[in-house]
Amino acid sequence: MKEIIQTKSKVKISSKKKTKWKTELWCWVFLLPTLVLFAMFQGWPIVASWYYATLDWSGLTPDSTFVGMDNFINVAKDPYFWNAFKNSFIFMLGTIPFHLFLALVLAVILHKPGLKAANLFRTFIFLPVVTTTSIVGIIMVFIWGSDGSINDTLVKIGFLDQSINWLGDAKWSMFTVILVSVWKNLGVNLIYWLAGLQSIPQELYEAADVDGATGFRKFFHITVPLLIPIGTIILLLNVVNSLKAFDLIKTMTNGGPFFATDVVSTYIYRYAFTSEMGLPQLGYASAAGLFFAVTIVIIAVIQAVVTNRIKGGRNI
Structure with a gap:
């Protein structure tokens, strides 16, 4: 009898975990478009700005020169x-x-x-x-x-x-x-x-x-x-x-x-x-x-x- 009760409780716990996992998965599915758009229009520009800040670049030509922290120093001056x-x-x-x-x-x-x-x-x-x-x-x-x-x-x-x-x-x-x-x-x-x-x-x-x-x-x-x-x-x-x-x-x-x-x-x-x-x-x-x-x-x-x-x- 105890084994049957334990088995049922394990099945219930497993079912709850599975339901919770499915719910979380659907949450991420619905969040995915927002995360993609955020990465494209917010995340990537921020990361790219740190890279561009180390370059001497006009943004109009393919040529750029790495200058390290010089741009930050010039801004401060x-x-x-x-x-x-x-x-x-x-x-x-x-x-x-x-x-x-x-x-x-x-x-x-x-x-x-x-x-x-x-x-x-x-x-x-x-x-x-x-x-x-x-x-x-x-x-x-x-x-x-x-x-x-x-x-x-x-x-x-x-x-x-x-x-x-x-x-x-x-x-x-x-x-x-x-x-x-x-x-x-x-x-x-x-x-x-x-x-x-x-x-x-x-x-x-x-x-x-x-x-x-x-x-x-x-x-x-x-x-x-x-x-x-x-x-x-x-x-x-x-x-x-x-x-x-x-x-x-x-x-x-x-x-x-x-x-x-x-x-x-x-x-x-x-x-x-x-x-x-x-x-x-x-x-x-x-x-x-x-x-x-x-x-x-x-x-x-x-x-x-x-x-x-x-x-x-x-x-x-």
Whole structure:
């Protein structure tokens, strides 16, 4: 009898293992197209960039010369690269506060139950997100130009005595690009925050109402603490996206005037795909890209460590 029971249990275990193996196999089958596409369009370019970074190569001829670490050394010595490096972080620091705090404030307002036309306001705020960034940049050149509608309106209402060349003046160009970027991407951060707000149990607010808590107390003692995890993710996404900004800056200012809005992405594009600096230098551009990518990875690691420590402190 015992042998029969043991045999049946072994058959059941074997059947479960076989079922689990089949399930895992089908998971890999469905994942295979995504993995292939990732390897083709993400994995291979990353690996190839490390190889190209060791070459003196224009990308247009079959001839290339191995130079080892010379491209990285030349990137580190180039003051224009460090200017673009600095501008990338200026752009990041200029956009992130709006994407985090302004989007959060709007999300809290639009999340209120019974608010009339809330969906309409959400649509208006989110509409720029689905608009092609390069098209937005081209249109903004006309709007923010010296004879554009912004200047015309500000002069008519008496806010300005004369028109400002918002995109052609080094003092205003970065401010203008940051402002347009905030308007363009505010909607997606609004959606993130709304998702976080919808995940908070309403019972907590009802209990706070019973205790006589005010709106500000509920916000700072219930909403903010429970939004910290998703807020960390939103912060990381905004850091990465702002540091790799390209299309908006390319179409609005092309990195000018006098490299005032030149970021690492436009710097790399200028060396890799244009003849502005002479013959394209794909190897040098690859080295610049990897140099900056390592910086972003370090930032992401630091942010992850800090976040884990904050979570650990909260758990304690």
